[in-house]
Amino acid sequence: MPKHVGLISFLVICGLWSMPKAAHAQALLPHTLQLDAAKLEKQGLSLAQEAAQLGQFQQFELALPRARLASQLAPNSDKVWFLLGGLQMQSKDLDAAIASLKKAQSLNPKNADVLFALGSAHFQQQKYPAAIASYQAGLKLKPNDPEGLFDLGNAYYMTNRLPEAIAQYDKAVSQNKKFWPAINNIGLISYEQGDIPGAIQKWQTAVNIDKRAAEPLLALAVALYTKGDRQQALAMGEAALRIDQRYGDLEFLKQNLWGNRLLSDTKKFLELPRIQAALQPQGISPRTRQQPTQ
Structure with a gap:
């Protein structure tokens, strides 16, 4: 449909309305526009389906x-x-x-998915208490939803309610044993708390679940390098950046909830010559912006 077609033109195109014919040998009488509500709704649902398909392709x-x-x-x-x-x-x-x-x-x-989406919108606005309320409301309707549990964990994480965050991540994994993002984020918390072995164990578990998951692979590489296992760490770091070079951007990592301790160690890791070489094809270099304290 052309971009600037008005509603009446749209209805004519769709066959939902026709222009009134002029009467002969008498004065023109006003005509009432007759709209079929059921047909309009059907056309609306068809348009929604088109929109959903276009949205899947990021259009x-x-x-x-x-x-x-x-x-x-x-x-x-x-x-x-x-x-x-x-x-x-x-x-x-x-x-x-x-x-x-x-x-x-x-x-x-009663649509829990709408509440989860509202939570995500509030989360993106950094209105974390509102996000928590929406996620909690959604989970009352759909208590075993792994994504909803994970998102609530993230909102707790951003408000420094770390034990509650870990509890939600654990619940998400209990519902889906292969839900590696929750395992990954427990590793993020462990690293910030100084539990490096615990973080490494979580990231190894996440990588074992999905060997194409760039985030836990890079985090594992940084942790191993900091620990002194440098050759294995460099190989892992190169592999992670071959999978997804966005993880060579410190700001992107921060958006993915990487904390200050891990960001500081990652900055040093990304500046290593072999890692810089892995980033060069896309012209990406690590950002050195000072990270604020959460």
Whole structure:
């Protein structure tokens, strides 16, 4: 559909409305626009499906207008509002995302996924108490959801409620033994607390679950290098950066909840000649910005 087609033009194109014909031999009478609500809603749901497919391919500029129109044509569908909120969140329009997700919640208060998405939006805004409240509400409806448990753990982590964070991560792993991100994050906490052997054990477990997981592999490399196992550490670090070079960026690592102790050791590791050589093909170099204390 052309980008600037108005609602009436859109309805004509979709066959949902036709122009009134002029009467003959009498004055023109006003015509009432007859809209079929069921057809409009069906068209809205079809547009939402298109938007979801486009969103899967990261084509948000094409997906968002369809999702917005879908929310007008099918305003009582919580799934459409949930989709629109998710797309807005992906596009970093967090205030709009929260408004759409709250609309979805009002239409279906029992949808735990909407509450988890609201928590994520608040988390991205660094409104951690609001994020915690949303995650907790979602977990009341879906108590064994590994991702919801993990996200609540992250929100506790950001508010320095570390024992509670670890408890949520452990619950996530109890629901899904292969959920390595939770195991990885327990390692992050252990490292900051000075438990280097404990952190290494967690990261080794995470790598054993998924050998293509760059984050625990790089963290393990840094820990082993700091411990003195340098040749193995360098090989692991090179392998991690071949998998995903974003992990050569200290700011990216900070966004992934790496703490100050690990960031400091990682900065030194990334400056090593062999690691610098591994970063060179993409022209990435480590950022040396001073990390604030959490």
